[in-house]
Amino acid sequence: MDQPIVYVVSDSVGETAELVVKASLSQFNNGNFKIQRIPYVDDEGTILEAIELAKSNQAMLGYTLVKPELRAFLKENAEKNKIIAVDIMGPMIDAMSQHLNKDPRLEPGLVHKLDEDYFKRIEAVEFAVKYDDGRDPRGILLADIILIGVSRTSKTPLSQFLAHKKLKVANVPIVPEVEPPEELYKIHPAKCIALKITPEKLNHIRQERLKALGLNESANYANINRIKEELDYFNKIVDKLGCQVIDVSNKAVEETANVVQNMIRVK
Amino acid sequence: MDQPIVYVVSDSVGETAELVVKASLSQFNNGNFKIQRIPYVDDEGTILEAIELAKSNQAMLGYTLVKPELRAFLKENAEKNKIIAVDIMGPMIDAMSQHLNKDPRLEPGLVHKLDEDYFKRIEAVEFAVKYDDGRDPRGILLADIILIGVSRTSKTPLSQFLAHKKLKVANVPIVPEVEPPEELYKIHPAKCIALKITPEKLNHIRQERLKALGLNESANYANINRIKEELDYFNKIVDKLGCQVIDVSNKAVEETANVVQNMIRVK
Numbered sequence: 001m002d003q004p005i006v007y008v009v010s011d012s013v014g015e016t017a018e019l020v021v022k023a024s025l026s027q028f029n030n031g032n033f034k035i036q037r038i039p040y041v042d043d044e045g046t047i048l049e050a051i052e053l054a055k056s057n058q059a060m061l062g063y064t065l066v067k068p069e070l071r072a073f074l075k076e077n078a079e080k081n082k083i084i085a086v087d088i089m090g091p092m093i094d095a096m097s098q099h100l101n102k103d104p105r106l107e108p109g110l111v112h113k114l115d116e117d118y119f120k121r122i123e124a125v126e127f128a129v130k131y132d133d134g135r136d137p138r139g140i141l142l143a144d145i146i147l148i149g150v151s152r153t154s155k156t157p158l159s160q161f162l163a164h165k166k167l168k169v170a171n172v173p174i175v176p177e178v179e180p181p182e183e184l185y186k187i188h189p190a191k192c193i194a195l196k197i198t199p200e201k202l203n204h205i206r207q208e209r210l211k212a213l214g215l216n217e218s219a220n221y222a223n224i225n226r227i228k229e230e231l232d233y234f235n236k237i238v239d240k241l242g243c244q245v246i247d248v249s250n251k252a253v254e255e256t257a258n259v260v261q262n263m264i265r266v267k
Numbered sequence: 268m269d270q271p272i273v274y275v276v277s278d279s280v281g282e283t284a285e286l287v288v289k290a291s292l293s294q295f296n297n298g299n300f301k302i303q304r305i306p307y308v309d310d311e312g313t314i315l316e317a318i319e320l321a322k323s324n325q326a327m328l329g330y331t332l333v334k335p336e337l338r339a340f341l342k343e344n345a346e347k348n349k350i351i352a353v354d355i356m357g358p359m360i361d362a363m364s365q366h367l368n369k370d371p372r373l374e375p376g377l378v379h380k381l382d383e384d385y386f387k388r389i390e391a392v393e394f395a396v397k398y399d400d401g402r403d404p405r406g407i408l409l410a411d412i413i414l415i416g417v418s419r420t421s422k423t424p425l426s427q428f429l430a431h432k433k434l435k436v437a438n439v440p441i442v443p444e445v446e447p448p449e450e451l452y453k454i455h456p457a458k459c460i461a462l463k464i465t466p467e468k469l470n471h472i473r474q475e476r477l478k479a480l481g482l483n484e485s486a487n488y489a490n491i492n493r494i495k496e497e498l499d500y501f502n503k504i505v506d507k508l509g510c511q512v513i514d515v516s517n518k519a520v521e522e523t524a525n526v527v528q529n530m531i532r533v534k
Contacts, residue, residue: 013525016290023283024359026378027333027371039525060366086362092291095353099327104294111293112519125424129399157392160427252379258280258306
């Protein structure tokens with residue numbers, strides 16, 4: 001096996017299955033894996049092709065198929081061909097069916113249906129783009145959550161991650177030279193979340209940023225005294241606003257998003 | 268059971284598990300489910316608490332725990348308490364271990380580690396926000412993919428979905444009154460993807476949009492003649508650019524994202 005492959009067979013897009021495969025692969029320290037999705041599989045012929053493909057590439061296979069007869073067909077033929085195949089969603093669907101005493105609908109792709117939930121999510125994604133980086137302070141009054149922080153504290157990606165949870169997020173940069181928008185003082189402090197970071201970590205991130213942009217790392221932007229000045233100013237604003245604080249110094253955006261969700265759940 | 272609950276127990280954030288639970292729930296036609304994550308679980312005590320919680324709420328439970336002894340502990344105690352509990356990632360990890368003939372690392376949260384992959388993703392999310400809606404045409408030359416389309420063809424959310432796949436996406440609105448940026452003519456046509464839609468569908472979406480904004484639905488924006496004029500102009504530009512076209516009329520953004528990924532994979 002040169003570059004190991006995992007095939008993901010799905011009767012819909014295969015998005016959820018791919019995430020499970022990715023999370024599992026991370027346990028094997030292996031970045032050079034190839035995940036190949038085979039989406040919209042709804043007949044036995046395509047399943048046999050997928051198994052053939054897996055066989056000739058010495059690959060394994062994960063699948064999400066809602067129809068029990070297709071699941072059984074895949075399982076049987078994978079075994080016959082000595083392919084390792086893992087049913088990703090079947091056990092959960094079966095368990096739910098038992099728990100709820102209800103039959104599943106067995107239609108593929110229901111999770112992607114264009115329902116209220118879907119449109120809420122899309123709306124939140126657009127909202128976060130529109131009100132990113134203090135572009136329009138009116139967004140502060142419309143948002144579910146307002147993130148504040150100095151430059152490079154992951155305000156933009158965090159806003160997007162929370163948008164995928166259907167939360168409307170505006171974010172506002174804090175810069176000593178600019179008075180924060182007055183709208184920040186009009187919202188309930190519980191809606192405001194301040195992203196704090198250590199000067200050392202921020203310095204490192206900004207130096208990397210300058211490098212990536214092909215700029216000189218000694219610019220004021222990554223100067224430790226300038227950074228401390230910015231963070232002092234940030235702390236003053238946080239005190240004045242009385243907002244909640246999260247230290248993002250060593251957190252991935254998904255982890256910070258989780259903290260935010262817990263904070264607002266408690267309110 | 269009033270509002271059925273599914274608990275998600277994870278030794279990390281529980282993001283992947285939540286998606287599997289959501290996708291499975293969609294098969295039961297039930298929007299009023301509550302999914303409650305219990306993140307960062309790494310000891311037997313917390314597992315017992317979660318089982319207690321599930322028991323008193325007549326809930327079921329899904330879990331992602333990388334340590335086999337914790338998995339076994341949860342399974343045993345769920346059975347003892349007659350709680351339905353589904354191991355979401357265990358079978359996949361075990362299968363991979365067998366397939367690769369390698370032991371898993373058994374550290375929780377590896378999928379969230381701050382590695383190159385992670386930073387690429389974050390960078391792509393920021394890129395999509397920065398170069399949304401033709402804000403800065405220089406982005407067209409820097410992007411992996413350029414989306415074009417008339418207003419309300421899901422350019423913004425699609426850009427964000429693709430960003431989560433580490434693709435740098437710029438999007439450019441097409442409006443009859445505005446000449447498209449010249450940068451569009453400088454890129455390889457294979458990078459350009461045009462989002463097409465039927466006039467009827469677009470009309471419906473725009474009317475909904477106006478309603479949501481509290482505006483009069485008879486505005487020019489949702490006028491069918493105006494829409495046809497916009498789409499005619501759009502078609503001309505598409506021909507001129509020679510870019511690929513996706514019909515988004517009845518597609519969820521995830522589905523369109525899947526089509527885009529396949530298109531660029533072929534190149």
